[in-house]
Amino acid sequence: MPSLFRNFYLKTSMARTLNLHLKIWRQPGPDAGGWFQEIEASEIPETASFLEMLDIVNQKLISVSGDPVVFDHDCREGICGTCGMVINGVPHGPQRGTTTCQLHMRTFNDGDTIWIEPFRAKAFPIIKDLMVNRSGFDRIMAAGGFISVRTGAAQDANALPISKEAADSSMDAAECIGCGACVASCKNASAMLFTAAKAGQFNMLPQGQPEKHRRVLGMVKTMDEAGFGNCTNQYECEAACPKRIGVRWISKLNRDYTLAVVHDTLLAPVGKGGGEG
Amino acid sequence: MSTLTHAVALTVGSSIGKKALVAVTGAVLAGFVLGHMIGNLLIFAGPDAINEYGHLLQTMLHGMGVWVARIGLLACTVVHVVLTVQLTRENRAARPGRYGYDATIQATRSSRTMIFSGLTLLAFIVYHLMHFTLRVGNEYATYKTTLHGEQVHDVYRMVIDGFSWWPASVFYLIAMAMLCSHLSHGVSSMFQTLGLSTPRTMGTFRMVGRAYAALIFGGNAFIVLAVWFKWVH
Amino acid sequence: MSTIMLDAKIPAGPLAQKWTRHKQESKLINPANKRKFTVLVVGSGLAGASAAATLSELGYKVKCFCYQDSARRAHSIAAQGGINAAKNYQNDGDSVHRLFYDTIKGGDFRAREANVYRLAEVSSAIIDQCVAQGVPLAREYGGLLANRSFGGSQVSRTFYARGQTGQQLLLGAYSALSKEIARGNVQMFPRTEMLELVVVEGHAKGIVVRDMVSGEVTVHAADAVLLATGGYGNVFYLSTNAKGCNTTAIWRAHKKGALFANPCYTQIHPTCIPVSGDYQSKLTLMSESLRNDGRVWVPKKKEDCGKHPSEIPEDARDYYLERKYPSYGNLAPRDISSRSAKEACDEGRGVGPGGLGVYLDFADAIERYGKDRAGGRELPQAELQRLGKEVVAEKYGNLFEMYEQITGESGYERPMRIYPAVHYTMGGLWVDYNLMSNLPGLFVLGEANFSDHGANRLGASALMQGLADGYFVIPTTIAPYLATQKPGSVTTGHGAFREAAEAVNVRTKKMLDIRGKRSVDSFHRELGLLMWDECGMARSDEGLRRALARLPELREEFWNNVTVPGSGTDVNQELEKAGRLADFLEFGELMCIDALHREESCGGHFRVEHQYTKDDEAKKLGQAGEARRNDEAFTYVAAWEYTGDIARSILHKEPLQFEEAHLAVRSYV
Known part of the structure; x- marks a missing residue:
């Protein structure tokens, strides 16, 4: 049987890529201090989503025994509301009406510096890195x-x-x-x-x-x-x-x-x- | 009394209640500003018109009217200031950490500087009252003129003399700019806070707020300029 | 060796009366006693949240667990299209029986009649319940509920809330849950993952969970355990499931003795956004309601595939669903649509990057709606287009927006590109009519069980099943079990809890200690690719055997060479993923075993060896290339028992008897 995905990978390896300079907020725990870690993210395909960009960064970090960046995410289709980070000062980034998971890298330019921070609010204590409560x-x-209304107590719709x-x-x-x-x-x-x-x-x-x-x-x-x-x-x-x-x-x-x-x-x-x- | 304490808890004790009080007192103060300006514009109708207006205010309801207004305005100002200061402190506490990269999407500059413009205005009001109402450090209290055979306070000359001193008029213009900024956000904000704006009216209220602010600024600044350029003298 | 006797406990009597009778004959528990029982609900999706809320309303003490940071985020939230109910508000001939029959037929006659009938029966009450909760379902101008039609049915019985029906229904269930949490009767444990089932003297009496923030492992004892943890689609790595969806809860239960039924039944959804690269982390589905108005096509000739779609004239296009299935056309069921798309792409006629896509074209719909809106007025073409686009935007605006966000292309201006993706899994833990597994005290709800969809699920039926199980079935069917139990008789002091917690800790430590070279994701991608190639849309004996040979090797490599950074005592997302993947690596093998043993094609299980040939077509047996069932040999539920070695899992068969629905070739021609 032909491997559909494998064929695919070969053909799409030429998508435009970006090199980015990331400043990511790192904070080990709720009461610990935090700092911006500077990471160079290279060859990020513009068709990747923002979270996929972070996946790539994390894979690299893991490969050099680094500590992957913790961030909340789940459905990755813009509906569960789990993901959320502040990108260049704006929650969910520059594109209006878009969750972080639906934000795609084509929104950015090669060479951009991107600040990535957790939601900041007293009522949303930081759990770790970009994850908040x-x-x-x-x-x-x-x-x-x-x-x-109790289950079963409803009238006809x-x-x-x-x-x-x-x-x-x-x-x-x-x-x-x-x-x-x-x-x-x-x-x-x-x-x-x-x-x-x-x-x-x-x-x-x-x-x-x-x-x-x-x-x-x-x-x-x-x-x-x-x-x-x-x-x-x-x-x-x-x-x-x-x-x-x-x-x-x-x-x-x-x-x-x-x-x-x-x-x-x-x-x-x-x-x-x-x-x- | 339980009804009263309950009501107080639901208003002063809650975010929306506090803001509603700020909006209502703000509405009174904004209305006063308009009336005050219209009165002042009588300066262009000549000395008699503005002096008669001043005399009327002083003698209205056997002299009680002005005190009712003063007490009311003072109360509104106190409530407005105390609550906004309190709200601002709460707001700063709610956002302890600042973003490394600070960005604003659509908030207007005036909306972001309300506490600054407001406190500047407060300082101005204190000065303004000492200048023209309490007449501290000047001779304005002795300015008298005759109107319909009655001796009344010469408001007209007081205004001209007051604004002829440039530091006072510059401070006045700065304060009016602050007031303009304060109102341009405050007026439309009032409709929102009182729950009066709807999707259909929101744009209109925003325009009304800006127009109102511009009107107040224009009217008041015009008086100062008129004195400077000796259109009135 | 095995002593398990499968008893589906289907109530006696005519199909239409079974549920009513069952309710009447079921034991009740008096209100004063209900509060003495504790029920654990794992998962807070439609099934879990609705069950937790309803059981709490009845008076049971409930503890509800979810891995998400809030119960409201479970993946039911992503269901777009709608929920079926046999209301017949449209007066188009719908009835409980018709919904039952459509579902049985849609499931390719591999579901249990009694369960499906009950599902159709309670479907109406679900809509009533949701509307009463304030779920803003779409309405007509007269103020009554609106309906749309959906794949696999010829009536309009689908209720919807824009393209976010799952979200709205889940928020409804979550609001009911919130109400019970506020009342103090439900204790909610978000960011908490179940890692082990605790079985005491053959009964499910508790679970072991890990707090995903502190890493703390704790145990919870109860009188019954409900698993509503969703499906196992993420075994394919790329699927429309949320990243966190996993099979751990049901797989752990399986390893503790619960039978796993029909794991090979997986649904591939036809209308997903095609893959764009090897970094891809998930696939995004667009509601198949799009097929109501969109027309699916590919170029007739391979050479045209690279062209802009507008350059391909009408007569050079192959509207293959309309051609092959004239009466259902673009609304053919999911498995059939998916396979047709795959066939077209395999023939080299796919479009878009990699040739892995087919067009879903709204040009005709835009024109038609434009004319409708114009109402006979002569308007310029541009104006008609504008009006038509308005209507399309009203119906599907959010889907078009999503498509544009992901692909950077506008679906209004050029046809969308779609491709099938793994979406739903019909298999799951085996349960009887009461939704109880063969382990007494272990109930399984929603996608996590196998019960209602047979070999293929129809659109808008998953929401229906999740809520039916949670709101209306389990509240009745849990009582007969609980009535046999002394409340609170098992506490966490029992040795089984200590043992289970210890097993979890050992496993966690083992994973952290490997410190190998490959990341969890790289293993998961490899597993996914293997499963997609060999156990995806089309399966063969040869391919499945290849997968069965490779899976133990991959598992071996995982346990020797995976790298899990960090520790177990705080947030560690790699550790979470590793634990889930370890279970998928085992589960995948069972899936292939089941797929290999089922020597037939049915619904979501397509074996290339079993399809109708040209000869069969001539004999009017079935359309060439379509799935060929083997009813004599395989009209049963395959329930697998774990024996310590997956390769030696024992098959138990629950024969399926059809009294009302007659076995027929599932034809959508």
Whole structure:
């Protein structure tokens, strides 16, 4: 049987390649100091993705008994939100609407110097090198990023018509992959875009209304406690977001929060509690 | 009182609540700036017009009006400043490490210098109040003129004399530039923070913010220039 | 030697009533007792997250483990196209029975009828559940749910959320999981990898895991263990799986006694972006929903392959799927589409770098939609094109964007290039109707089990199965087992835990101590290439024997010459990869053994020796070149038992009985 890939390798060995000067952040652990390691990456094919470029670098490091660069990655098709590093000061690099794994080397030029750093935020402690801990996002989600419906308790899916506009809009927010680029790009390390998109997805929909106020208050409180900064409406997050989530969601979260405060302090019925007996 | 403490916790105790208060107080201050400028522009309508306006402010509601306004503005300023300083400190703490390669994608310069422009303005306001309201170190308190047979404060001459001293007018122009920068981000930001902007209105609000800032700068700077070039005297 | 008796525990009665009856007859556990049981769920994809959330809702104490940094990142998230359900909202003649039949037929009659019927039966409830959770599935202007059609079916029963259905469904399951985590009933362990199953007196009672940040190895005991760890596609190194996807959990369970069923059934997805070089780390799939509007073609003549596609006139193009399968055309099932693409490329008619690609052309769709939008108005060609592109962008915009990011070419301006890639694995641990493996207490869900797709999975069925297993099947079928167990009867104090943890530590140390010359990736690439060549889209006796000879050598070399830098006491991604690869190196052998033993072609398993010939075509037996099943000899599930030596694995057969679906040649002509 012919080896398809082998044929392939022979024919593509002539793709244009780049020689790059990398400055990669190295940090052995959360409490250790870090530094920029300078690495020459030679003959990087322009058709390689950014992570494949790092793979090549790591293979070289391993071959000389060096310490490979630790970085998070998984699906490598731009949807899992695992990868993320700051490339020349911009999370996920220079190409708008693109995750690091989907950024390809053809975006760079031969001889370029590339700075590669981890996402920096107090709420995202560095684990090692370029790997950070984003569990703050999970805590925000657990504070209200859901609709409380038990499995099996649902009515027929078409029993509740939802306007296409609302569904599409909800989907715009739901596309968030939770990568954390919004936090990394924000000079305040604010998680507003993430929180706004997650809360907004549900708040747009009729199913999300019963818990809306509770959701918004809970998620914002947890966001604040996790050590993220405040939004100062500079919109760097929107520009860095690989899924192009708009800052209109932040406006909506602000509005929903204000309404929730009014509801919670003035309008909410005072119940007697109990009722489960 | 539990409702009140709860409300306070949800506003002053939360990021969005604090920013909403900053936005509301900012809106009051931005509105004041516009009114203040329109009043000052009466200088071009001649001494009587601006002096009458000054007298009206002083005597409104038997002299209480000006104090209500002053206390209100002072409160807004204090809340605005205290909360923004606090927010800025929190924000700096949230981003302890700096990037080795610093880049900005789309944030405007004015948005990135809000605390700087704001604190400069604060310093200016203190100076401005001492200069024209408390009249420290000058003789303006003695400037009097007669209007409709009544003796009133001569605002017109005070302004001309005040801006004739070049250091004061240069500081004034610098402060107006800061105000312009502050407003060009602050006004549209206010709509965003209060949740009033939508995808359709966001662009408009941004334009409105810039236009508003330019208007305030233009109007106020024009007065200084008019005094300098002796268009009014 | 072996004492294993395979009992699928299929409930009695007519097919359509089996599940209802089974639910009625299953034992229940009272709410006060449920909280005394602990269940371990390994994996947080659609199956794992939905199972963990639902079991927790029912009151069981759940611990959920995933290797990703968040449960929300499991690879289900990458599924694009959609999820099937027999709702018949389109009034196009769909029904539970039709979905059942399409799935059985799509699986080339190698799946268990009862399981597939149950899958079709609960499909509707999945959509209801997801919509209630706030999953923003696509809608029509009237506010009702929209559907699209998908490969291998003639009705529109696929629900979708743009090109990110898997993402949205997973986020739905993750939100349900988050809700239970907040309630304190699910304990989540991200960045934690299962490295061993703990078996106590024949029952699965716990696992050994490694904290991927601290390197700490810990043990967890429970009343039942659920594996929802996905498939083994990464044995090919290049696949559409995430980089971290691995077979370790199920392979470790296999080595502890769980039978591995049908490992040779692998699905090659027809619409992936072609390989661009030898540094390539993974393949990217584009939803096959693209085939709804795209037309697949290659030049008729080899000489045209180097030309720009626009220079190749219509009559010099071979729309080979439309030609060979007129009634399904570009929507022919995945295995058939993939093999056809391979044939075209093998004939030298492939396009793009390396000649490993076929065109997927949207020019006609753009024109058609342009005219639709124009609604009879006479518009200039450029305007029609613009309108048409708008419609295409609305439907597939994100896929076109992805294609452009990767290849640097625009799919609107010139046909996309696509090539098949390993995508899904139908084989997995053997389970009975209750999703329990032959090891009592070990349940296997989603892609990790073998149960529902037979030899080939239809599009939009994986999401359906993962969620069916997690939301609706396991909550019912776990109870009969747990009812026989005394909750908390086994603790980590048992010697089996110490032994299993020790085995993990020894293995880790061994790998770190080799300090050889070759990197983990170089071994993995070699394994992948070998598997792709000899056990990929087309397999032969000769090739499989070559692979079987090479695999033990490669394994030997790995254990003597691999280099794993660093230590085991902090983040060590090379160590993680090495552990997974060590298991793939063993697993690959079983896969080849299974492929060699199955002397027939069916679904994702194509043996070159078993295809219809021109003679058969003349006799109207089947189309020349198509897969030829051998129903007399192979209508069974091949479940392999580990004996300490993979080459001596013991085959157990679970015969497949078809009561409703009649065995037929799978024809899509």
